[in-house]
Amino acid sequence: MTEYEIKVSKRIRNKIFGGKQVFTINEVQKREYPVGSLVKLVCGNKFVAWATINPKNPKHYIRILSTEKDYDLYSDIVNKLKIAQRYRDKIGYSRHYRWVYSESDFLSGLIVDKFENIIVIQNTNPYFDKNINIIKEAILDVGKNVETIYEKSVGKNREKEWLPPKERILYGSKTRTTIKEGGKKFIVDVKSGQKTGWFLDQRENRSIVKKFVYGKTLDAFSYTGSFGIISSDKADELWFLEKNRSSVEVLIENLKINGIDNAKVLNTNAYLVLKKFSAENRKFDVVILDPPDLLSENYKKGIRSFILVNSMAIDLIKDGYLISFSCSQDLKEDKMFSILRTLIRRKSRRFELISRLHQAFDHKVIFPHKELEYLKGFVLHIW
């Protein structure tokens, strides 16, 4: 193997030892090494860390792999998978969970989700991309009864790294399974599903939201229906809005396998329906709003969409609960709360804050990578 080397300053060395795992092109020596090369970072003549380089992505130019001099990818991954597994075991996450959460598990750029015996990988690290078979082997060696390993390395974050989208089975053949949560069953279809097939980050929130559901409940941006279905015993009328056709198909199956036969499913754009319902002066007791990341493309436009959708949702509630989420990393919790508060007050409505919600315990946030914290939500009683 060609040995590439990059010099780093004492400041950067200290940041690496302090846990920082991603550096921009302005922070370290510029080198035109091939995308995904293994590089040795040195300070003076001293070894600092092994890293991988992506000269095409100035924001994620260097990703730290390990500060151990004696680095071997296979044993490093095995070790990190075991530690990550031990943590999930300890907190009682057993059958489905995010097994690897990027920097938080010292595997920058790598996401590994587990749904029963199906493992889904989502990767943006070009070094892991080149060594995906080693990662596969490590998962098979550490994981128990793994039936399938599915790679779903697609989407905007791949594009930003100049890496081609990759979606394929790496091992096995099963791409669909059933998980259980909150006493309900859910089909996870990793092939047709959004993200890795299921929103693990809302785990605790689903059981909290259930406490507040009653009467006529609207689950907007419902995806395959997790919020509504987990809360279904408490609602008199359950409405789901979902734009994506294949998500709606799974949602309908989920309703069926849970014996819910009185739900209304609208396969349509949530904005249009909210607008229509709003114009028709329809009322709901509970509105659950869990939109996709509205801000990722354009902050200003995203904020406007966020305001619009929440404003319409508030109009649908006479005296009841708005449960509003944002998974946009760029929308801070304080800002989101202030938007909601202002909206409610401008409509001369009153409200109380019942609860602040965050991401699940497997989506832990390592210092200094605070960007790993992104999910926030509020349970508001509005009247």
Add this chain to the structure above:
Amino acid sequence: MTEYEIKVSKRIRNKIFGGKQVFTINEVQKREYPVGSLVKLVCGNKFVAWATINPKNPKHYIRILSTEKDYDLYSDIVNKLKIAQRYRDKIGYSRHYRWVYSESDFLSGLIVDKFENIIVIQNTNPYFDKNINIIKEAILDVGKNVETIYEKSVGKNREKEWLPPKERILYGSKTRTTIKEGGKKFIVDVKSGQKTGWFLDQRENRSIVKKFVYGKTLDAFSYTGSFGIISSDKADELWFLEKNRSSVEVLIENLKINGIDNAKVLNTNAYLVLKKFSAENRKFDVVILDPPDLLSENYKKGIRSFILVNSMAIDLIKDGYLISFSCSQDLKEDKMFSILRTLIRRKSRRFELISRLHQAFDHKVIFPHKELEYLKGFVLHIW
């Protein structure tokens, strides 16, 4: 009844209609009406609200009672108790909970906690003080199987209102009961207990903290042991620190009725023990820090105490969890997080944020009374 009247501006009238329930002496017309008088607030010649006045407390000079012209204390309390009850029922709080949380339940200054058949009142509203028997009757009429009503109107907030401390049985005779939470039993002694006898605000947090407990766990400022006891199945060694003698007596009983015989209970000042343990280089896997309000008397001194106690706690952890709370209204969540982050970084230690914790769902926060939000906590993995 003498009819007292106070004029308010349009601005204040709008604030009242917007939900503000407490006004300072600078916001309304000054009047030397007797403490706890019922006053009619008018704007121009128009009725705005019924309120009570306390000319001795410039900060809580006026407390709104009702914006209904036709006001009757008994029926108003009965109505508000029923609404408050309905909410607690809905979220599944059945046998012990905060039944009335001051402004959030439109009973400014009044706290009503329920522990099985024992009701505890803590009041700082001088009008309710004068009419405590009407409140007692309303509680007996709305509550189911109430055996005891205990008034515990004591402490600094009473002093600030220039109201004498009152601690007495208003109805019945039983002052001790057993509640169940998280599969464990706890004695609540409303006579000897701190606050109203049990910290209801940590309800959800106790079940979250349990997920992270393992190995050698220290429950500092443990009061009657709720965090440690609920988590006891997961700890190998359980240490409790509590200064108050009567709390320790109840703690020891709580350990006994839950069959926990290997816990270490130190009836002592937590600061001294943490300092000693720190000096002896003792290590724990989990440290739970739930100190009393350190900032209420003196902000600067309180912050210093907060920093000191958290700093010592961090030193006790080699690789494990710090679960740190603050119930100080003056210490904001961001500030608390920044203190903890700085402490850990200055010690050249590393950490990850696992979870942000808040007060229980019966401690809801009505707009604009954001001061009702006070409890915050963090689960941090430190190594």
